Amino acid sequence: MISHDAGASRACRAGRIALALFVTGWLGGAGAVAQESGLRLNDREYFETRGLNVLVFTNQYNGMFFDEKTAGVEMILHGVRLVTGGAVRLSPTPEQWDQIPKVVDRKVDKTASTITCVLRYEAFDFDSRLVVTPEGTGFRMAVYVDKPVPEKLEGRAGLNLEFLPSRYFERTYLADGRPGIFPRHPIGPARTLPAAAKITQFEGYSTFDDRGRNEYVEADPFATGKTLVLAPEDPERRVTIQAVSGDLQLLDGRNLAQNGWFVVRSLLAPKVTGKVAEWVVRPNVIPNWTRTPVIQFSQAGYHPAQKKTAVVELDANDTALATASLFEVTADGTTVERLKANVVPWGTYLRYRYVTADFSAVTKPGLYFIKYGNQKTETFPIAADVYEHVWHATSDVWFPVQMDHMAVNEAYRVWHGLTHMDDALQAPLNFQHFDGYRMGASTDTKYKPGERIPGLAVGGWFDAGDFDIQGGSHAGTLTTFVDIWETFKPPRDQTLIDQATHFVDIHRPDGKPDMLQQIEHGTLAVAAQYRSIGQLNQGIVDSRLHQYHHLGDASTQTDNLLYDPSLKPYQVEGNRSGTPDDRWVFTVHQPFLNYSGIGSLAAASRALRGFNDALAGECLALAKKAYAEERQRPATPPPAGAPAGAARFGAGAEMAAVFQLMLATKEQPFIDRFNELIWPSLDAPGGRSLVTAVRALPYLGPGAAEKLRPYTVKYRAEVDALLKANPYGVPIATGGWAGSGGVVNWAITNYHLMKAYPDLFDKETVLRGVNFIFGTHPASNTSLVATVGTKSKTIAYGSNRADFTFIPGVIVPGVLILKPDYPENMDDWPYLWGENEGTIGGASQYIYLALAVNDVLKR
Numbered sequence: 038m039i040s041h042d043a044g045a046s047r048a049c050r051a052g053r054i055a056l057a058l059f060v061t062g063w064l065g066g067a068g069a070v071a072q073e074s075g076l077r078l079n080d081r082e083y084f085e086t087r088g089l090n091v092l093v094f095t096n097q098y099n100g101m102f103f104d105e106k107t108a109g110v111e112m113i114l115h116g117v118r119l120v121t122g123g124a125v126r127l128s129p130t131p132e133q134w135d136q137i138p139k140v141v142d143r144k145v146d147k148t149a150s151t152i153t154c155v156l157r158y159e160a161f162d163f164d165s166r167l168v169v170t171p172e173g174t175g176f177r178m179a180v181y182v183d184k185p186v187p188e189k190l191e192g193r194a195g196l197n198l199e200f201l202p203s204r205y206f207e208r209t210y211l212a213d214g215r216p217g218i219f220p221r222h223p224i225g226p227a228r229t230l231p232a233a234a235k236i237t238q239f240e241g242y243s244t245f246d247d248r249g250r251n252e253y254v255e256a257d258p259f260a261t262g263k264t265l266v267l268a269p270e271d272p273e274r275r276v277t278i279q280a281v282s283g284d285l286q287l288l289d290g291r292n293l294a295q296n297g298w299f300v301v302r303s304l305l306a307p308k309v310t311g312k313v314a315e316w317v318v319r320p321n322v323i324p325n326w327t328r329t330p331v332i333q334f335s336q337a338g339y340h341p342a343q344k345k346t347a348v349v350e351l352d353a354n355d356t357a358l359a360t361a362s363l364f365e366v367t368a369d370g371t372t373v374e375r376l377k378a379n380v381v382p383w384g385t386y387l388r389y390r391y392v393t394a395d396f397s398a399v400t401k402p403g404l405y406f407i408k409y410g411n412q413k414t415e416t417f418p419i420a421a422d423v424y425e426h427v428w429h430a431t432s433d434v435w436f437p438v439q440m441d442h443m444a445v446n447e448a449y450r451v452w453h454g455l456t457h458m459d460d461a462l463q464a465p466l467n468f469q470h471f472d473g474y475r476m477g478a479s480t481d482t483k484y485k486p487g488e489r490i491p492g493l494a495v496g497g498w499f500d501a502g503d504f505d506i507q508g509g510s511h512a513g514t515l516t517t518f519v520d521i522w523e524t525f526k527p528p529r530d531q532t533l534i535d536q537a538t539h540f541v542d543i544h545r546p547d548g549k550p551d552m553l554q555q556i557e558h559g560t561l562a563v564a565a566q567y568r569s570i571g572q573l574n575q576g577i578v579d580s581r582l583h584q585y586h587h588l589g590d591a592s593t594q595t596d597n598l599l600y601d602p603s604l605k606p607y608q609v610e611g612n613r614s615g616t617p618d619d620r621w622v623f624t625v626h627q628p629f630l631n632y633s634g635i636g637s638l639a640a641a642s643r644a645l646r647g648f649n650d651a652l653a654g655e656c657l658a659l660a661k662k663a664y665a666e667e668r669q670r671p672a673t674p675p676p677a678g679a680p681a682g683a684a685r686f687g688a689g690a691e692m693a694a695v696f697q698l699m700l701a702t703k704e705q706p707f708i709d710r711f712n713e714l715i716w717p718s719l720d721a722p723g724g725r726s727l728v729t730a731v732r733a734l735p736y737l738g739p740g741a742a743e744k745l746r747p748y749t750v751k752y753r754a755e756v757d758a759l760l761k762a763n764p765y766g767v768p769i770a771t772g773g774w775a776g777s778g779g780v781v782n783w784a785i786t787n788y789h790l791m792k793a794y795p796d797l798f799d800k801e802t803v804l805r806g807v808n809f810i811f812g813t814h815p816a817s818n819t820s821l822v823a824t825v826g827t828k829s830k831t832i833a834y835g836s837n838r839a840d841f842t843f844i845p846g847v848i849v850p851g852v853l854i855l856k857p858d859y860p861e862n863m864d865d866w867p868y869l870w871g872e873n874e875g876t877i878g879g880a881s882q883y884i885y886l887a888l889a890v891n892d893v894l895k896r
């Protein structure tokens with residue numbers, strides 16, 4: 038069938054060329070060239086013309102987070118990924134956890150210039166074929182079926198294409214000539230339907246809280262027609278879609294979920310085989326469009342003594358200018374050119390060309406901007422203290438807002454009320470949770486499924502833009518905080534933290550170092566788990582999907598009343614309610630997690646000594662007991678469903694725990710065990726174990742520094758190779774979650790090695806990491822830490838994302854590399870978690886790096 042389609046399309050295309058030749062009556066080739074100057078299939082297997090790319094399932098739906106709005110037919114128009122989600126879908130405006138099609142076959146036919154994907158919905162035994170073919174500067178999208186659409190999906194299965202809402206704000210549309218304005222905020226229409234009519238969502242969960250009414254809602258179209266023109270007034274965003282048969286609907290996905298997009302949809306024709314939907318899509322393409330160069334530099338500025346290299350990202354069709362200039366802005370507002378630097382070609386990375394300009398020669402403190410052609414950057418400082426404050430927003434604001442089991446206030450604003458005082462119930466058996474947690478056939482605890490585990494309504498941080506306490510990242514964060522305290526002892530006190538009344542007040546010193554108070558807060562949560570269960574758990578998380586996607590004040594996520602099944606839902610008696618909204622604890626025993634909890638307790642016991650002696654003593658006792666128990670257990674591989682990389686972490690997990698126990702106790706058995714584990718682990722790439730080894734030098738016996746030197750030399754070669762891999766000279770991740778965290782970690786590794794081997798590692802290997810984070814990165818020059826630098830993220834995936842704002846100090850994952858070659862970090866749309874969601878692990882390491890950079894610059 039696929040080859041037949043391809044043949045038909047080839048014939049059709051040949052026909053069009055013949056017609057063009059006939060009409061122009063000129064065989065000189067110009068007519069044919071004009072006709073063929075539209076989209077072409079390039080060697081990266083997407084359709085391309087200058088100003089427009091059409092990707093067809095280059096990026097796939099992800100089994101873990103489902104619809105991430107980065108899959109299906111997608112369109113990059115004038116440099117912006119304006120369209121995603123082109124596919125056969127089963128709901129008018131698909132949500133994250135709605136069923137997604139599986140691509141069971143994808144054929145790229147270069148001769149016919151088509152891409153064909155066979156999409157399968159397993160639950161309905163439903164296959165369809167999506168065929169995309171260029172036509173002029175646009176393309177044709179058609180859906181074929183060999184068997185009629187299953188009866189259950191008649192009127193449900195449709196061809197969908199999703200448009201990025203933020204790019205259509207303050208824009209209009211025409212539906213068969215009838216005018217309308219794109220809604221700035223969703224204003225319906227929606228309709229309520231019986232629950233029985235709903236296509237089930239992931240694992241049978243529901244994103245919808247029906248309050249016991251047995252119903253759900255769907256978006257209805259706000260416009261319909263045979264032809265839709267989106268943003269006719271805007272040449273960069275104008276897209277015309279014409280249905281060859283049937284109607285087009287225009288819907289607003291935000292009615293159901295704030296992260297929904299505008300959806301164009303046609304229902305598949307029922308009861309027939311062959312072609313069941315067909316559109317012609319014509320994006321306006323500006324002739325000879327060239328993307329504006331992006332001048333990438335550190336928005337936080339530069340220390341006088343560091344290298345100052347700007348990177349300019351150029352369209353592949355652009356020609357580099359010969360020079361770029363650094364201007365100083367003086368007190369009276371005049372600007373003075375201080376340096377004209379030659380522009381040096383770097384080469385091609387992903388889809389762009391890169392050049393660099395080195396302004397290192399300018400060392401005079403002051404305010405500057407870079408000028409390249411007619412473009413001026415934001416103004417930034419050169420000064421010795423530029424990095425001194427860069428971690429304060431993260432420490433003063435972001436971490437306090439992430440604190441669970443507390444109410445958090447800042448001046449006149451309450452960030453959230455007291456949260457989750459109804460924690461927590463033992464999770465049920467054999468259960469796959471929507472945030473990746475999993476239970477097997479045993480609870481691995483003394484508690485029965487659904488039973489209350491006492492003592493857990495204390496301490497902890499929300500792990501990211503959601504509100505769970507994730508065991509692994511929580512323990513990692515606690516350990517990083519102890520590292521920060523032991524390495525830098527930051528005395529900063531700008532926050533009142535009162536555990537007795539569960540109250541946090543931002544910008545209100547209370548006489549206690551905030552870092553120690555955060556260590557105490559994290560320790561309270563981990564110690565509580567060891568007291569009641571004797572291990573670190575996977576996490577404490579919402580039991581119901583309609584709670585999990587909560588946006589806004591975390592204190593309203595549960596009712597803060599203890600669940601009592603003898604009461605009716607929504608019935609309240611005293612401190613109990615019949616609403617089953619208490620969070621669950623996922624308790625399957627995982628050695629690597631437990632080792633990470635043990636390590637964090639041992640670390641905390643050192644930092645808390647002299648601050649909270651009772652807790653410090655208990656932590657060490659709990660850690661030693663749990664370590665002894667863990668060593669008694671037979672080794673088991675990580676269970677199915679454990680996070681990716683669990684096995685790799687597992688190997689180093691015991692060593693990390695022993696390292697912390699060794700530092701806490703200085704006892705010989707721990708020193709011996711550490712020496713047993715560290716040496717074989719050094720051959721892994723990336724320098725991770727190397728850092729642990731370097732930090733443990735005093736415990737490694739005589740000559741250890743020299744024994745480690747060859748490993749350091751080898752790792753240094755990996756660091757140097759990065760200068761050839763991309764224009765930024767840092768490791769850039771290419772997975773589904775962008776790579777700020779990897780860059781921060783890498784720079785911290787280099788800091789440790791620089792301290793131990795100053796002849797092998799220099800300060801620039803550390804500073805390259807912060808330059809990247811502060812704006813010298815692909816796609817844009819926005820600082821990836823909100824409120825740090827002149828221009829920084831002002832929209833992020835925090836609990837306030839529905840307000841298109843941010844929590845100050847968040848460090849976002851940053852630049853996502855969409856396959857095969859498109860770097861993206863949206864600054865006008867907060868909902869792509871892989872680009873814009875901060876995590877506690879990332880934020881704690883960022884604080885470490887910021888302090889390390891200040892240390893480096895003082896050396």
Ligand SMILES: [Ca+2]
Pocket residue numbers: 472500501503504505507
């Ligand atoms: Ca989570």
Ligand SMILES: [Ca+2]
Pocket residue numbers: 529530531532533534546547548549550551554
């Ligand atoms: Ca304080």
Ligand SMILES: [Ca+2]
Pocket residue numbers: 459595596597598599600614616617618619
């Ligand atoms: Ca409750």
